[in-house]
Amino acid sequence: MNHSIRLHGTITNITYKPYLIEKLPQVMFYENVNNWASSCQVTDGNFLWGVSKWVSPKRTRSYPYSRIYNTLNLSSVKLVTIIPLVKDEGKDGDRDYLQWDTISLMSSLNIYVIIAYYHDAEKNMRLNTKQNKVTHQKFYDDFVKEQMNLLLSYHSSALHWNLHQLEISHLDMILSKSIQAFQEISTKTGVIFHSEQRLYDFREKISEHRDSFLRFSREKAKQAQNREVVTIQPKESLGHGIKATIDIKNYLGGTYYFTIDEVIIKNNTYFLVESKHTKKSILPSKNDIKDGLIKMVLYTSIDQLFLKSSYGALDFLPVLRLTSQKIKYRITSKANAYDIKRFIDSHSFKKSHQKLIDQLFQEANKNNFQVIIEYAKD
DSSP states (O other), X not given: OOOOOEEEEEESOOOOOOOSOOOOOEEETTSOGGGSOSXXXXXXXXXXXXXXXXXXXXXXXXXXXXXXXXXXXXXXXXXXXXXXXXXXXXXXXXXXXXXXXXXXHHHHTTOEEEEXXXXXXXXXXXXXXXXXOEEEEEEOHHHHHHHHHHHHTOOSOHHHHHHHHTOHHHHHHHHHHHHHHHHHHHHHHOOOOSOHHHHHHHHHHHHHOHHHHHHHHHHHHHHHHHHHHTOOOTTOOOOSSEEEEEEEEETTSOEEEEEEEEEEEETTEEEEEEEEEESSSSSOOHHHHHHHHHHHHHHHTEEEEEETTOSSOOEEEEEEEEEETTOOSOEETTSOHHHHHHXXXXXXXXXXXXXXXXXXXXXXXXXXXXXXXXXXXX
């Protein structure tokens, strides 16, 4: 497969209407943040928040985009997402760092970020699990609540708040507390964590200047992008297109580094295909689909798309492609009502799947992208 295509896009503004929405659970502000649902409405007197939580700063773990998507329809409330600056699972697990462009993406979506830290965890005692690993990491509740209380009287945009979160002194304070917490968790659990020197190196990077953090995180993102472009993930089933990379710049100064599952060029139009595949079910899970829809939020908001080797803007269309071995034939969101009904009837979809397809097709047609549902073997 040819991996030579590298696309570049620009975004000025993001406007998007979600349809695949569901009622979020309501929790009280005074409850511990670690007991809040991953996406929820938080009530604080007469004030209402739309809150999502990340379990890791890495965007490919535990569907953080799906959690973000679940709050997008709460446009009348303040949207907040809570992200750890660093997550260390122990020497035998992963260690992930927050990336600058994650914050920039949230700013584009007008979501206020609270950069937080874990202060407690338990040793992973599951059978066949390596010894130096922790689980059930918990945010420091008092710190998150303190930040949310500051937000109560904060009337500037998410962009300005998020830039404040990225101030050197603020990041340094959180990282210092993170390092101390990892030391205490290690003492409590007996779990050995990754080398502290890397954390001090990270601290040095982000303390030099805000731009040094930007360069550090973007280099991490580029490395992940380059790894991903040569890897077919288990939840992808690719057709005959080209797997490519795309760098999207916005007016906030953020650059998002993504891998496009497939680029199909037809009649001088570049189809940007995000693929979600399932081996066992007739449709990918809702979380998988919502994860793909956040890509659609980005791709449909692109003002202009370019090839590095070309000076002219390209015609393009974002596509969300859902595949399964249990699908008999192809249908798209552009199909007429009769063909869609025939497709649904011929597959004996459950009512929940019928509703999902209906909402998904509405979302595609409203936001100018295409959904394709078709057969794929693996």
